[in-house]
Amino acid sequence: MLELKDLTFTIAKDGEDVALIDKATLSVPAGHFMAIVGPSGCGKSTLLKLIAGINVESDGNLYWNGRDLSTEGDLEPAEIGYVPQFSIAYDQLTVEESVESVVRLRVKTRGRAEFHELVDRVLEQTGLDALRHRMVKVLSGGQRRRLSLAMELVTDPVLLLADEVTSGLDPKSEHEIVKLMHALSRKHNRVVINVTHSLANLDLYDSVLVLHEGRVVYHGQPRALDHYFSVEEVEEIYPRLAKRTPEDWQTSWEKHRPDYYIALRSAADAAAKERAEESGEGESGSGGADATRAAATPGFLKQFSALFFRRCRIFARDGGQLFLQIAILLGFPALVILFALDGVGETRSLSDRLPQTLAEYQQEKEIVEHNLNLGGLVSGLVMFQVILLTLMASNNAAREIASERHIFEKEKFGGVRPLTYLASKLAFLGMLVVIQSVWMAVFVQNICHIPTVQFLPQLALLLLVNAAMTAVCLGISSLAKTADQASLLSIYLVGFQLPLSGAVLALPPIAGWATRPFISAYWSWAGIMNSLESSFRTAVDRVTETWLAPAWVCFAVLLAHVAIGLFLAYVGVKKSRWD
Numbered sequence: 001m002l003e004l005k006d007l008t009f010t011i012a013k014d015g016e017d018v019a020l021i022d023k024a025t026l027s028v029p030a031g032h033f034m035a036i037v038g039p040s041g042c043g044k045s046t047l048l049k050l051i052a053g054i055n056v057e058s059d060g061n062l063y064w065n066g067r068d069l070s071t072e073g074d075l076e077p078a079e080i081g082y083v084p085q086f087s088i089a090y091d092q093l094t095v096e097e098s099v100e101s102v103v104r105l106r107v108k109t110r111g112r113a114e115f116h117e118l119v120d121r122v123l124e125q126t127g128l129d130a131l132r133h134r135m136v137k138v139l140s141g142g143q144r145r146r147l148s149l150a151m152e153l154v155t156d157p158v159l160l161l162a163d164e165v166t167s168g169l170d171p172k173s174e175h176e177i178v179k180l181m182h183a184l185s186r187k188h189n190r191v192v193i194n195v196t197h198s199l200a201n202l203d204l205y206d207s208v209l210v211l212h213e214g215r216v217v218y219h220g221q222p223r224a225l226d227h228y229f230s231v232e233e234v235e236e237i238y239p240r241l242a243k244r245t246p247e248d249w250q251t252s253w254e255k256h257r258p259d260y261y262i263a264l265r266s267a268a269d270a271a272a273k274e275r276a277e278e279s280g281e282g283e284s285g286s287g288g289a290d291a292t293r294a295a296a297t298p299g300f301l302k303q304f305s306a307l308f309f310r311r312c313r314i315f316a317r318d319g320g321q322l323f324l325q326i327a328i329l330l331g332f333p334a335l336v337i338l339f340a341l342d343g344v345g346e347t348r349s350l351s352d353r354l355p356q357t358l359a360e361y362q363q364e365k366e367i368v369e370h371n372l373n374l375g376g377l378v379s380g381l382v383m384f385q386v387i388l389l390t391l392m393a394s395n396n397a398a399r400e401i402a403s404e405r406h407i408f409e410k411e412k413f414g415g416v417r418p419l420t421y422l423a424s425k426l427a428f429l430g431m432l433v434v435i436q437s438v439w440m441a442v443f444v445q446n447i448c449h450i451p452t453v454q455f456l457p458q459l460a461l462l463l464l465v466n467a468a469m470t471a472v473c474l475g476i477s478s479l480a481k482t483a484d485q486a487s488l489l490s491i492y493l494v495g496f497q498l499p500l501s502g503a504v505l506a507l508p509p510i511a512g513w514a515t516r517p518f519i520s521a522y523w524s525w526a527g528i529m530n531s532l533e534s535s536f537r538t539a540v541d542r543v544t545e546t547w548l549a550p551a552w553v554c555f556a557v558l559l560a561h562v563a564i565g566l567f568l569a570y571v572g573v574k575k576s577r578w579d
């Protein structure tokens with residue numbers, strides 16, 4: 001049984017407290033199917049989120065089977081199924097894969113047989129069996145809502161909350177979905193609550209709650225609605241609501257509630273008795289199964305591998321992304337080598353003595369010019385590599401979290417740990433970073449022969465600049481409000497790398513010191529410049545006036561950038577972000 005007592009949710013608006021839900025009091029018996037109806041914007045979703053525990057009440061209490069949820073702990077993630085207004089499945093997966101994915105993330109199954117049994121049962125229950133191999137992106141609206149419900153049924157929740165799962169559907173599909181939810185409420189004494197602004201199919205519900213500007217103005221049997229509101233057709237209820245103030249409606253409902261609740265309770269008792277007779281003792285037994293399931297959210301490794309392999313699968317199926325990644329991977333290094341197809345060449349040494357003749361002077365001048373050109377070439381080639389790697393990094397990570405934030409938020413609510421999610425992102429992006437950086441470094445080195453003393457530190461610095469920018473962009477992605485915002489910020493960040501690196505034009509000293517700490521590209525480039533063979537190092541010194549930090553400092557700063565990026569990403573994923 002679910003009970004709400006004077007449940008209130010206020011927000012601060014222009015310095016004043018505004019109640020979005022005002023003193024909601026109601027009770028919903030076990031095995032009950034309830035509708036929350038009301039005009040758009042009256043607070044239905046807000047009330048549902050309060051019940052789910054996504055919104056935290058400002059006042060009042062919420063009880064589940066007599067347990068005060070605010071003081072004695074919330075329901076376990078597995079005990080609640082919450083179907084939000086938006087789709088929670090990935091377009092690039094099939095129906096079956098979507099369900100399998102939530103099972104892996106949310107249910108500890110014992111062995112493959114139990115796993116498949118559960119997937120099959122849920123698909124059958126929701127009538128999706130025949131569509132199991134269909135891609136989510138080609139599903140109809142009604143099929144999508146079925147899938148959303150299926151994905152919430154994997155834990156056998158005792159409380160199933162659905163937000164507008166019927167809106168935007170044709171009347172037939174709407175009827176089917178309501179019937180499906182009705183059937184689901186008849187199992188395991190489950191409470192099913194559906195939010196809808198539609199007033200169709202109300203007779204399928206055990207009770208209807210009418211919400212008006214955040215206040216409960218009716219909660220009783222659907223057939224008593226027209227009597228209570230003195231209307232001929234239920235469609236007249238909304239216009240009728242506008243005729244009195246919400247306070248007025250609420251006060252008069254509080255006066256009538258006891259009478260209506262007597263009728264509601266006796267109907268519920270009769271239904272419960274009927275169900276118990278129909279199903280024998282079988283049903284009460286599965287109540288116990290729910291309780292053991294509820295405690296069993298899979299551990300780190302199971303969730304991690306489910307998230308990681310799902311990410312890889314979605315990546316492999318996203319033709320556009322895949323093409324872009326491959327084009328960048330092969331195209332960017334090819335761009336770099338265009339500037340030194342025959343290799344960088346050798347520096348030449350000046351003679352020890354001063355030039356005596358005009359010819360000797362000319363020769364010395366040519367040597368100086370040759371070395372200067374080489375210095376510029378090496379510096380430019382390395383900076384070009386670095387900048388292209390930062391561009392790859394922003395392409396890797398900018399949208400990574402922001403674009404699927406709503407799904408992640410939902411999965412977090414269902415028991416996916418933020419750290420596990422982040423770890424799966426690190427594994428996936430780490431793979432991209434290693435492939436991109438190693439290919440860039442090895443390919444360019446083989447053709448251009450960048451004259452560093454050792455190749456490995458050069459490779460490491462290129463890898464680190466990619467890792468640093470990927471981590472920072474992941475941080476941005478995790479903190480940003482939308483994927484577009486994250487993309488834009490990341491592109492700006494990359495855009496500033498070249499001018500502020502000091503590799504092209506030296507910055508005024510103060511500006512240089514103020515910006516340098518944030519410019520990953522500088523530390524990668526400077527580290528590599530400092531690891532050049534000495535004659536090249538001298539040549540580079542002649543072409544750039546920018547201070548070159550010692551290589552170990554560059555390593556340390558880049559590692560710090562990685563750490564900061566990951567920290568930001570962690571802060572972002574911990575944050576609750578439903579809107």
Ligand SMILES: Nc1ncnc2c1ncn2[C@@H]1O[C@H](COP(=O)(O)OP(=O)(O)O)[C@@H](O)[C@H]1O
Binds near residue numbers: 040
């Ligand atoms: N967290 C919030 N902060 C500010 N306003 C909110 C918040 N949540 C909801 N609202 C506002 O409260 C009202 C009720 O919203 P909602 O519950 O989504 O309505 P419904 O689902 O009935 O259409 C709307 O005007 C909405 O803009």
Ligand SMILES: [Mg+2]
Binds near residue numbers: 045
């Ligand atoms: Mg809503």
